[in-house]
Amino acid sequence: METTDRFRAAVEQRDLSALDDLFTEDVRFYSPVKFTPFEGRPMVLGLFGVLLRTFEDFRYLGRLDGTAETSADGDEAPSEILPFRAAVGGREVHGIDLLQYDETGRIKEFTVMVRPQSALQALSEAVLAGLVADGLVPRPA
Numbered sequence: 001m002e003t004t005d006r007f008r009a010a011v012e013q014r015d016l017s018a019l020d021d022l023f024t025e026d027v028r029f030y031s032p033v034k035f036t037p038f039e040g041r042p043m044v045l046g047l048f049g050v051l052l053r054t055f056e057d058f059r060y061l062g063r064l065d066g067t068a069e070t071s072a073d074g075d076e077a078p079s080e081i082l083p084f085r086a087a088v089g090g091r092e093v094h095g096i097d098l099l100q101y102d103e104t105g106r107i108k109e110f111t112v113m114v115r116p117q118s119a120l121q122a123l124s125e126a127v128l129a130g131l132v133a134d135g136l137v138p139r140p141a
Helices: 002-012 016-022 041-054 117-133
Strands: 023-030 056-060 064-069 076-088 091-101 107-115
Touching (some): 002 056, 002 091, 016 023, 023 041, 041 117, 091 117, 107 117
Parallel strands (some): 023 107
Antiparallel strands (some): 056 076, 064 076, 076 091
16 A cells, blocks of 8 residues: 555654655554544644654564454454564564555554563653653643
């Protein structure tokens, strides 16, 4: 799918502006560190701004495609999985990005899975700090 190629290139080149038209207006981003999804293009793009600054040595390892049921409506949608490796705060991260598309080929749901737990904790702390610094979420009490 062309969107996947464009998404992958934008992330690997750390080009946030190239991501803008790849997401639906009501995109949902399911994070491994937050129970409810991040919702809407402005919030998801803000989150990607933080992620692009947070991950070190980020690289995709391959691509798997098929279909999967979406969380929002339960319908099957074209989907692709991009396994990746990176580092956060000196911790090696293994993960996958699950991209699910609408009928126009834009990303309508994005799910991230990360391991191991120590890397997930480092990622959670770094992303929260970035979101607070960018004014996207309030400082925790």
